[in-house]
Amino acid sequence: MTSTSASPSLDAAPAPHGQKWTPRLVGVLIALIWPTQLLVTVGILGSNATADVAQSFHTTQVAWFSLIVTLVSALLSPFVIKLGDLYGKKRIMLGMIALGVVGDVIAATAGSFEMVLVGRGLAACYGPFPALAFPAVRDIFPGRLVKSASGILGSSLGLVALGSPFLAGWLIDDWGYKGAMWFLAGATTVSFVLVATLVPETPKHAFDSGFDWLGGIVLGSGLAILVYAVGQGQSWGWGSVKTMAWLAAGAAALAGFLLVERASSHPILDLGVLRRRAVATTVVSGALAQAAAYTAPVVAILLALYPHIPGVSAGFGWTAQHSATVGVTWNLLLFVTGLVASRFLRGVDTRLIWWAGVATMGLGYLLAGLHHDGAAQLTWTMCVASLGSGLVVAAAPVLVVGAVSPDEQGLGSGMLTMLTHVFGAMFGAAMFAALAADSTVLEGTAFYGDSGYTWAFWVGALFSAVALAVGLLIPPLREPEEEAEEAPSAV
Structure with a gap:
């Protein structure tokens, strides 16, 4: 049960009123951005490491290198949401991050594919972190800054996507997948330090002791x-x-x-909120679009990194570094688009940004399926998709803010996170099914033909189309400052 009380938790330190950015608030946002978007780095490093993992362990089940993370995250999400409301989000965040470090170390030192999966599964305890990070923004920041802070937290994906491919190229080209796993262990440790030192404990939104x-x-x-x-x-x-x-x-x-x-x-979850059209349409549309935004770029990475073998593999055979260099254009566009959108989210109907973003992203993946013959075609089609993705990642958390009350924020963000994991798994399965429809297995490794890549890109277009159809049903949403213009922040 969630409390309807406006009283903050006794664990949350009182703070002065204020509606402007302060150095302390900037520090808190950075501390939340690092671990939240580290998950994007996990995805990018994992995608770039997939080919090396498959060839190192001679397995055709390499899809599980990423899928195990989604599976465990989905299993843990409902517990994370409720525990955050019961005990405060910071202490739960720290526990999740600590488990993530242990899992990354196991994956880095594993001598078999099975042990790699064990490590990845344990590291996935860190996966539901966004279900706590976005509600923490609403708990900590004053009402006037909630939309912009949430948008920046979401759109910082673009900055991570810009730098991570170069990092992946350097790590994997020089040290293979183990280098990527060791980097994640170190970066996750930094997450622990940032959250422990900069993020205050948040108010409790559930005051009963039952679980x-x-x-x-x-x-x-x-x-x-x-x-x-x-x-x-x-x-x-x-x-x-x-x-x-x-x-x-x-x-x-x-x-x-x-x-x-x-x-x-x-x-553990108040499902009654799903009877409200605003909540149901927001979380479903948001999860579908985010699943496409986070997962579809994997197709471009696989196309770039898999070898070019006439009649067997339609990949480009690039190094990870060259792939990162080509990808600068669309990743930079994603970052700039998201950042600009975050700046203008306040005072603008978020639904307009959402509809434009989802439609543009879907068009980009449709075009990528038709035109991906070489660097030039892949670049301009992915730029169209990234223009839409930048709007999507900035607007998705803000939609949830407008659909739920402050006491329901953890629940709303948690449901969005859970559905994104589920739809992401569906996307990944559909993507690899499309690739496998035109594939050849040599020495235990599957290689993909051109039509497989075409249909894999079109999976992204399909998810985007369904997300847009549901998103058009989202009713007008509330503004956070309307409900808490004078409420004190937790910082």
Whole structure:
């Protein structure tokens, strides 16, 4: 249950009124940006490391190198959301980051693909971090700054996307995937220090001591089962009895969760908010679009890094460094677009930015599927997609701010994070299914043909189209300063 009280937690230090940026607020935002967008670096390094992992361990199951992160994150998300409301977000953040460091070290030192997956799975405890970071902005920042701070936190993805490919190229070209894993271990340690020293504890939004462990287990398991079934669908066969059985088990678990929550006096998630059109359309549209924005660029990375073998592999065969150099244009555009959008989010109907962003992103991936023959074509089509993605990552968290109350912010952001993981798993499965439809296996490694890359890009266009259709149903949203113009921040 969430509290409707406006009283801050006793754990949160009182702070003076103010509606302007201060050095302390800037420090807090940086401390939240680093660990939140480190997850993007994890994705970029993981994508660039995929080919090396596949060839190092001679496995055709390399999709699990990324999918295991999504699966574990989906399992843990409901617990993270509730624990953050019960005990304050900072202490939960620190626990998640600490587990992430341990997992990265295991992955870096693993001698088998199975142990790599164990390390990646443990590191995925860090995966639901955005479910706490974005609500923390609303808890800490004054109302007038919530939209701009949330937009900057989201759009900082572009800065990370700009630098990470060069970092990935240097690490993987010189040290292979192990170099990437060791870097993540060090960078995650920095996250721990930043959060521990700069981020204040946030108010509690749940004051009862009860915790619905059964509901959390059932929900997390249901989501994880669905992610697993989708991830294995290509190898099992989408119409096979095994795939259908796992999908049915996941659906049954989610249905069971509804019954458990209805009977619980301390529900882990207040599903009643989904009866409100603003919340339901915002989280579904936001998750679909973010899944495309975060996952579709993997297709361009695979196209660039996989070797060019006539009749076998349609990849360009670039080094990771060359791929990063070519990608500067679209990643820089993503960063600048997101930053500019964040500047103008206040006073503008966020839905307009959202609709424009999702539509442009979808058009870009549609064009990329048609035109990806060489660096020039890949560059201009990905620039169109990145123009839209910059608007999407800046506007998504702001949509949630307008759809829910302050006490529901953790719940709303958590639902967005959970659905983004689920849709991301679906996107990844659909992407690799499209690639596998035109593939050749040599010495245990799958190589992809041109039509596979075409259809993989079009998966991004499809997700964008569905996100836009749902997004057009979002009603007018509230402004955060309307509800807390004079409320003190936690800093």
